[in-house]
Amino acid sequence: MPLKYLLTIPLTTLFFLISCTNAQKKDYTKWEDYLGGLERNQYSTLSQINFDNVRDLEVVWTYEAPDSGQMQMNPIVVDGILYGVTATVQAFALNAETGEELWRFGDPRKLWHSTSRGVAYWESEDGSDKRILHTMGPHLYAIDALTGEAIASFGDNGRISLHTGLPEHGKDKFIVSNTPGTVFENLIYMPMRLDEGATAIAGYLRAFDTRTGELVWTFHNIPLPGEYGYETWSPDAYLNINVGAANNWAGMSVDTEEGILYVPTGSAAPDFWGGDRIGENLFANTLLALDARTGERIWHYQLVHHDLLDRDLPAPPNLLTVTHNGKKIKAVSQTTKQGYVYLFDRYTGEPLFDIEEVPVPPSTLIGEEAWPTQPIPVKPKAFARLSSELGDDDVSPYAPNREELLELFRRSDKRDFAPPSTEPLLLFPGYDGAAEWGGAAAVPDEGIIYVNSNEMAWILQMEEVENEFKPQAFGELAYSNNCAACHGANREGNPQSGYPALLGIDQKYDNTTLGSLIESGKGMMPGFTHLKDEEKSAIISFLNNEETRMSTPDDFDKLAPRYRHMGYNKFLDSNGLPGISPPWGTMTAIDLNSGEFIWQVVLGETDSLRTLGHPQTGTESYGGPVITENGLLFIAGTKDGYFRAYNRFTGELLLEHKLPAPAFATPAIYEVNGKQYIAVACGGEKLNTEYGKQVVAFALPD
Numbered sequence: 001m002p003l004k005y006l007l008t009i010p011l012t013t014l015f016f017l018i019s020c021t022n023a024q025k026k027d028y029t030k031w032e033d034y035l036g037g038l039e040r041n042q043y044s045t046l047s048q049i050n051f052d053n054v055r056d057l058e059v060v061w062t063y064e065a066p067d068s069g070q071m072q073m074n075p076i077v078v079d080g081i082l083y084g085v086t087a088t089v090q091a092f093a094l095n096a097e098t099g100e101e102l103w104r105f106g107d108p109r110k111l112w113h114s115t116s117r118g119v120a121y122w123e124s125e126d127g128s129d130k131r132i133l134h135t136m137g138p139h140l141y142a143i144d145a146l147t148g149e150a151i152a153s154f155g156d157n158g159r160i161s162l163h164t165g166l167p168e169h170g171k172d173k174f175i176v177s178n179t180p181g182t183v184f185e186n187l188i189y190m191p192m193r194l195d196e197g198a199t200a201i202a203g204y205l206r207a208f209d210t211r212t213g214e215l216v217w218t219f220h221n222i223p224l225p226g227e228y229g230y231e232t233w234s235p236d237a238y239l240n241i242n243v244g245a246a247n248n249w250a251g252m253s254v255d256t257e258e259g260i261l262y263v264p265t266g267s268a269a270p271d272f273w274g275g276d277r278i279g280e281n282l283f284a285n286t287l288l289a290l291d292a293r294t295g296e297r298i299w300h301y302q303l304v305h306h307d308l309l310d311r312d313l314p315a316p317p318n319l320l321t322v323t324h325n326g327k328k329i330k331a332v333s334q335t336t337k338q339g340y341v342y343l344f345d346r347y348t349g350e351p352l353f354d355i356e357e358v359p360v361p362p363s364t365l366i367g368e369e370a371w372p373t374q375p376i377p378v379k380p381k382a383f384a385r386l387s388s389e390l391g392d393d394d395v396s397p398y399a400p401n402r403e404e405l406l407e408l409f410r411r412s413d414k415r416d417f418a419p420p421s422t423e424p425l426l427l428f429p430g431y432d433g434a435a436e437w438g439g440a441a442a443v444p445d446e447g448i449i450y451v452n453s454n455e456m457a458w459i460l461q462m463e464e465v466e467n468e469f470k471p472q473a474f475g476e477l478a479y480s481n482n483c484a485a486c487h488g489a490n491r492e493g494n495p496q497s498g499y500p501a502l503l504g505i506d507q508k509y510d511n512t513t514l515g516s517l518i519e520s521g522k523g524m525m526p527g528f529t530h531l532k533d534e535e536k537s538a539i540i541s542f543l544n545n546e547e548t549r550m551s552t553p554d555d556f557d558k559l560a561p562r563y564r565h566m567g568y569n570k571f572l573d574s575n576g577l578p579g580i581s582p583p584w585g586t587m588t589a590i591d592l593n594s595g596e597f598i599w600q601v602v603l604g605e606t607d608s609l610r611t612l613g614h615p616q617t618g619t620e621s622y623g624g625p626v627i628t629e630n631g632l633l634f635i636a637g638t639k640d641g642y643f644r645a646y647n648r649f650t651g652e653l654l655l656e657h658k659l660p661a662p663a664f665a666t667p668a669i670y671e672v673n674g675k676q677y678i679a680v681a682c683g684g685e686k687l688n689t690e691y692g693k694q695v696v697a698f699a700l701p702d
Contacts, residue, residue, distance in 0.1 A: 026444070028629070031077045031670045034118050034180045035439050036626065038254040039319040042441035044669040045629040048676035053700055054632060054645050054654050060677070060699040061099035062660075065092070068693035070664065071683030072178070072437075072623065073118040075695065077670040078145065083132055084695060085116040087683050091134040091141075093148060096679075097672045099697060103148025106136060114521060117251075117437070117665070120180045120188060121145065122210040133188055133210065135177040138162045140190060142213065155213030162192060163201075164208075165215045167240050170201030174521065174528065179251040179437070182261070184292050186210050189261060193249045195528075196310070198276070198561070200269035202240045203247020205288075207295060217295035221246040221265055221283045228297065229282035242276045245269035246284035250437050251316040253332070254292055255346060261292040262319070262332055262346075266312030267304070272420045272462065272565045275367035280305045287317060287334050287342070289349060299349030303334065303342055305371035308363070308419045309460070310431055311337050315439040315624070322447035323593045324352055333442070333592060335435035335451050339384030340377050343592055353379040353595050360417035365462065365563055370419040379595030383588040384434030384453045385580075387414040387426050396581045398609060399573035408571070409579070412459065420462045420565075428580065430458035431568060438624025438637055438666045447593040450633055450648060452603055452621045457571035457580045462563045474551045475542030478535045482528055485567045491543070494569060506544040514540050577606065585618035585638065587625065589651065599651035604638035620687060622664040626678075636663035636680045639687045643667075643680060643698070661692020675699055 028037070028045040036042050049057065065071070069087035076083050082096040090106030120133040123145075130145035131154075139161060142154035150158030163171045174195045181188040187207045194200045205219040223230040224238050237243045246268045253262040268277050268284040285304035290297055304311045317334045322343070330346040343352045357373040385394075395405050412426040433454030440451040480489065486499040493501030509517065518528050518536055528536070538548045571579040578584045582602070589598040604619030623637030633648040641662040645655035661684030668679050677699045684692040 028444070029671060031075075031668045032121055033076060033183070034074055034120065034251060035316065035624075035666060036668070038182065038184065038256055039442075039444060040251070040253045040316040040439060041318055041320065041444050042439060042624060042626045042666060043444060043629070044626065046669055046671050046676045047628065047630045048671070049628070049632065049678075049700060050630050051632070051647070051654070056700055057645070057655060057657070057678070057698045058701055059696055061697045063094055063099040063101065063695040065693040065695070066090070066104075068691040069683055069685045070115045071681035071693070071695075072115050072665050073681050074666040075668040075679050075681070076118060076121055077668060077672075078121050078130075080672050081145070082668075082670075082679060082695075083119050083121065083145070084681065085118060085134070087115075087685075087693060089114055089116045089136050091119055091132060091143060091148075093132075093145070094695070096670060096677065097675070099695070105132075105134065105141070105143050105148050105150075114176050115178055117178055118180045120183045122183045122186075122188070129211075131210065133181055133183065135162065135181075135190075138175050140177070140181070140188075140208070140213070142210070153212070160208065160213040162190060165206045165218045166201055166204055170240065170244075173199065173201040175201065176521070179249060182252040182254060183210060184254045184256065184259075184261070187216060187292070189252055189263075191249050191251050192247045194245050194247050194269070196245065196267075196269050196271045198242045198244075198270045200244030202238075203245045203266070205248060205263060205290070205295065219288075219290060219295045219297070222268070223282065232280040232282040234276060234278050237277050243268065246281070249312070250314050253316045253319050255319055255330075258347065259292045260298060260346070261290045262317050263288040263290060264313030264315070264317055264334055267307040267310055271310045272308055272460070273365075273368065273561070273563055274306055274308055274370075275365070275562070277306075278369050280371060281307070285311060285313060287313065287332070287344070289332075289346075301342070301344060301349055301351070303336060303375060305374060306369075308368075308370060309417070309427060314435050314437050318440055318442040318449055319346065320442045320444050320447055320449070320592070322352065331447070331592070333440070333449060335440050335449075337429060337431075337433060337435060339382035339386065339429050339434035339453065341380050341383070341449065341451075341590060341592070342377055351377070353377050361415050361419060363419040364421045365419075367562065368419065374417045380590050380592070380597065382434070383451060383586070383590065383597070383600070384429045384455060386416055387428040387457070388416045390414060390426070390428065390580070394581050396573055396577065396579055398577060398614065399575070399579060401574040405571070405573060405579045408459070420460055422462055422464060425460040426457055426571065427460045428457040429454065430456045430570070432456065432620070432622075436622050436624070438622055441625045441627040441633065443627065443629070448589060448591055448598065450587065450589050450625050450627060452625060452635060452637065453586045453588065454620050455580065455584045455586065455618065456578055456620055459569045459571055461566045463566050465561055465564050471550045473542065473548050475538035475546075475548035477551045478531075478538045479542045481561070481564070482531065482535075483539065485565050486525070488567065494567065499568065502543055511540050511544070514543065575608070577608075582615075583618035585621050587633075587635070587646070587651070589648065601646070601651040601653075603635070604642070605640045607640065622686065624666045626667050626669055628669065634667055634669070634678055636665065636667060636682075638662065639689060641684075641689065643696075657698075659692075659696060660694050662686070662689045663696075
């Protein structure tokens with residue numbers, strides 16, 4: 001490492017580095033697992049690319065997938081083969097040195113309109129059996145890693161249902177897996193994406209045998225009577241009627257030496273109304289430590305009680321070593337949408353920085369009981385601004401309609417953890433921030449993490465549904481209660497927030513395709529598998545501007561909730577830019593030994609303001625950073641579509657490269673035949689960006 005960079009390292013970090021020089025190091029030269037390894041640290045010791053030559057990086061190969069759109073996948077590389085997933089969830093294998101396609105798995109005639117963050121790999125002890133484990137729709141497939149053929153001995157001719165082990169009545173409910181399963185020994189633990197409404201199935205954690213597909217163990221995230229945590233829910237919540245989810249969707253981490261599985265869970269469903277699930281709601285919004293072989297609970301810590309703000313844990317935790325009070329401690333850190341980082345002793349669950357139960361506002365909705373306190377860590381401070389910290393000066397100076405925004409800002413509730421109400425609530429960080437599914441990078445033996453943050457505000461508001469029945473078209477009623485929150489009551493959508501208009505959709509899709517999209521979902525839209533055929537047909541007729549029968553009081557009683565979420569609306573100016581002042585995206589280096597920031601920089605640009613000469617604003621980002629031992633940090637993920645390299649010691653920008661489309665994905669670092677590569681998927685589409693379908697690999701010129 002050049003002396004000029006060594007001198008920039010904080011003394012606490014430098015001391016820790018020196019103390020670890022004689023420690024035995026693990027092998028961090030491979031990228032055979034999602035996010036670089038089961039510790040999920042997005043870290044590599046490969047050093048061919050360094051401070052002196054990083055600016056010489058160039059694109060050495062590009063793979064063009066057969067379909068375009070969101071590719072959120074983090075590739076894995078095993079024995080010179082790169083494995084990934086296309087925008088329509090077809091698994092593929094490439095020569096990692098050239099980008100040449102070796103095989104592709106999936107029926108191109110049945111394209112799953114979902115997203116996938118990659119695949120998992122397993123091989124037998126003798127190396128004779130090598131498998132890719134991959135999900136399409138509601139199934140997990142086992143694929144021969146060398147040939148791309150389904151392995152018939154796994155489950156039912158090569159696949160198992162992701163509904164296996166879930167409540168029997170939910171066998172037809174929506175389920176997919178956006179995140180690769182976690183493989184340890186001969187088990188795979190499957191994350192799940194479920195409906196977020198009252199019809200969601202319970203999100204039990206399950207382990208499957210990688211060889212046969214058989215269910216090995218189940219952990220009930222919504223406890224059954226007699227199980228630990230049952231009393232933290234309404235007595236009948238376990239029946240999964242109007243209450244569900246609490247699933248893991250973001251992925252998991254494994255301490256392979258101790259055989260401990262670390263599982264961050266999501267919020268209970270429905271997201272914004274908890275009147276049917278009164279209580280703390282264990283094990284939703286919880287970091288769980290389980291025996292990886294049996295599923296038995298070792299410890300847990302709930303990071304949000306009775307969640308009403310969709311504060312699900314967004315990324316796998318990082319497993320790393322820190323120094324506290326002069327003692328090295330194996331720790332686990334968890335980033336959150338609130339912008340907090342929670343740090344625990346990996347084996348006892350003891351918080352390494354104090355966590356205070358802070359009083360928060362009560363609910364004003366009839367039948368709702370918000371939990372009176374929420375756990376807030378004393379250190380580190382939040383790496384994103386909080387709504388309670390904002391004042392009038394924090395409304396964007398670039399907004400043409402600033403006075404209009406100020407009026408909405410002033411009448412919005414800005415108290416931290418204020419529950420939903422019939423008045424506007426400024427949710428900041430918003431639904432998709434601060435931390436996201438791209439994960440944090442960590443230096444395993446230094447206790448330092450690097451996390452990118454979304455700084456976008458949203459307006460959350462509920463409306464009370466009229467109790468008095470008023471006849472309306474049945475299709476309009478079904479649409480209103482299933483689709484309007486995202487696509488608008490008038491079908492005009494909210495493109496700036498990522499929700500397209502549905503006006504004229506009958507000119508784009510026929511009824512069969514519309515039915516398929518409603519059933520299976522598209523992108524991050526869940527499938528509405530709970531809808532009866534009559535409801536689905538009525539929605540299609542409504543979208544086609546066709547008449548349906550008039551609704552009845554019985555329809556109203558079944559479909560209309562007491563309170564309804566008024567939609568996912570970003571706090572934007574009339575130009576479609578964030579209504580809060582910059583920065584709109586940051587990258588932060590945090591020393592978890594001391595709990596202090598090392599540096600924080602603005603991440604990303606807004607082209608329309610840059611051309612006017614305004615300072616760097618930052619932008620929304622999805623997909624996380626990857627780092628190297630010798631001091632580099634690489635990240636794509638930003639809306640502006642750049643691949644960037646930073647000095648991870650100082651935050652200095654070292655390289656910018658414009659990609660063919662924005663890469664809302666975490667890169668992978670790997671080596672083949674002595675040459676180091678960095679590969680990233682460039683799918684675009686998200687945040688109304690251009691579409692792409694490339695995987696791009698960077699390396700140094702020969």
